[in-house]
Amino acid sequence: MSLRFAILGFLSVRPFSGYDLKRAFDQSVRHFWTADQAAIYRTLGELESKGLVEHERIAQDLRPDRNLFRPTEAGLAALDDWLTTPSPAAPRREPFLVRLFFSGRIDPDALLALVRAELDSVHDELRAFGDYVASLEAQVPDATDAWKAAMIGPLLTLTNGVSLGVAYRDWLTRIEGQLEGGSLTAELLLADLRAQLPDTDSSG
Amino acid sequence: MSLRFAILGFLSVRPFSGYDLKRAFDQSVRHFWTADQAAIYRTLGELESKGLVEHERIAQDLRPDRNLFRPTEAGLAALDDWLTTPSPAAPRREPFLVRLFFSGRIDPDALLALVRAELDSVHDELRAFGDYVASLEAQVPDATDAWKAAMIGPLLTLTNGVSLGVAYRDWLTRIEGQLEGGSLTAELLLADLRAQLPDTDSSG
DNA sequence: ATCAGATATATGTCATGTCACATATACTAC
DNA sequence: GTAGTATATGTGACATGACATATATCTGAT
Numbered sequence: 001m002s003l004r005f006a007i008l009g010f011l012s013v014r015p016f017s018g019y020d021l022k023r024a025f026d027q028s029v030r031h032f033w034t035a036d037q038a039a040i041y042r043t044l045g046e047l048e049s050k051g052l053v054e055h056e057r058i059a060q061d062l063r064p065d066r067n068l069f070r071p072t073e074a075g076l077a078a079l080d081d082w083l084t085t086p087s088p089a090a091p092r093r094e095p096f097l098v099r100l101f102f103s104g105r106i107d108p109d110a111l112l113a114l115v116r117a118e119l120d121s122v123h124d125e126l127r128a129f130g131d132y133v134a135s136l137e138a139q140v141p142d143a144t145d146a147w148k149a150a151m152i153g154p155l156l157t158l159t160n161g162v163s164l165g166v167a168y169r170d171w172l173t174r175i176e177g178q179l180e181g182g183s184l185t186a187e188l189l190l191a192d193l194r195a196q197l198p199d200t201d202s203s204g
Numbered sequence: 205m206s207l208r209f210a211i212l213g214f215l216s217v218r219p220f221s222g223y224d225l226k227r228a229f230d231q232s233v234r235h236f237w238t239a240d241q242a243a244i245y246r247t248l249g250e251l252e253s254k255g256l257v258e259h260e261r262i263a264q265d266l267r268p269d270r271n272l273f274r275p276t277e278a279g280l281a282a283l284d285d286w287l288t289t290p291s292p293a294a295p296r297r298e299p300f301l302v303r304l305f306f307s308g309r310i311d312p313d314a315l316l317a318l319v320r321a322e323l324d325s326v327h328d329e330l331r332a333f334g335d336y337v338a339s340l341e342a343q344v345p346d347a348t349d350a351w352k353a354a355m356i357g358p359l360l361t362l363t364n365g366v367s368l369g370v371a372y373r374d375w376l377t378r379i380e381g382q383l384e385g386g387s388l389t390a391e392l393l394l395a396d397l398r399a400q401l402p403d404t405d406s407s408g
Numbered sequence: 409a410t411c412a413g414a415t416a417t418a419t420g421t422c423a424t425g426t427c428a429c430a431t432a433t434a435c436t437a438c
Numbered sequence: 439g440t441a442g443t444a445t446a447t448g449t450g451a452c453a454t455g456a457c458a459t460a461t462a463t464c465t466g467a468t
Binding site: 003 | 428432
């Protein structure tokens, strides 16, 4: 499970409480990893029982006590080990594609509605990326070199979200056009595929 | 869970045994949905207890008996209902991006190795798509109209796999180049992002 | 002869993830 | 007053998924 390593990763930057971690997940890695609050607290407990993190109870005047977690040496070693080890391809689970796969059963209008609903959510996602990028750009003028270096990893994941989001939007838009134009045929789709695929030794 | 609807979808085409279903998943929808064999048998049992599928035991001379499942009227109705209802965006889980996000901790060579390992697996995937497309193209000349119509859904999911696979490959290749050239900076990545993003109301 | 592999179905168990709930305090808005 | 929101930490129950294992028969290779 990557959750424990994602948590160790955050803790390698600065100490976090469970509550902080939940917000960090929601704000910064939501587009490629989500974490349930219950899972975070349980994973912290598990990591502590394995000696990979330790915590300190901080009393606060106006709020409940916080349990501030930080990684141990063993925790950082486990993190670095995981970071440098490629993991097997993650299985994908795309309910929208399951619907498309069996879309022969529903009428073209219902299919078009599905495609448009999906397009809406991609547009929302791209807009959210745009807002986030704008807020980062505003911070650049007075950013330190250390901050810029630390942002490279997060920025790389952002470029992934944007590149794939744009590709997904373009793919949906193409389908939308074909559905509207009534030109959605097996031959057309095969030709599309052939045009996009790298040449698979066509000269034998 | 989409698994039960994916199963109903297959059964809406023709009767399947659990064993057949496992092979159908592995062969045709592997790139966007995987199914554990145990999950298939259990889900079939669950669907049957809800009256959405029924089965018939077929004795065979040379092999173990097969339990052939087919959908009931209620099952087909549940399928069509699900097919036309958009589902909320599925959470993504990308261990590779978690590694990238925290890649500031590891040295650039290790990061380059990670990127190249990922590129290898994308190339393999695209090659598999290419082979599959070639096999489909070979079948087109003597395909019936009914077959072509039935292939539209599956072909749509293929175009998704190829479009996103190509985008993912291109994104990885860009990072590989930037890592090799030593030009990976926060400024460059932000400029990349800005160039790709649709204009977010630049004129207020 | 024997062993691996394909066909075929099924259970047991563990890990993981999600949802709902429980507890407690303080600030803000109505 | 009191309802809602934010801070903060947790538990219990259930759903889902992955892995290992069990059974049984036939085919083909060594």
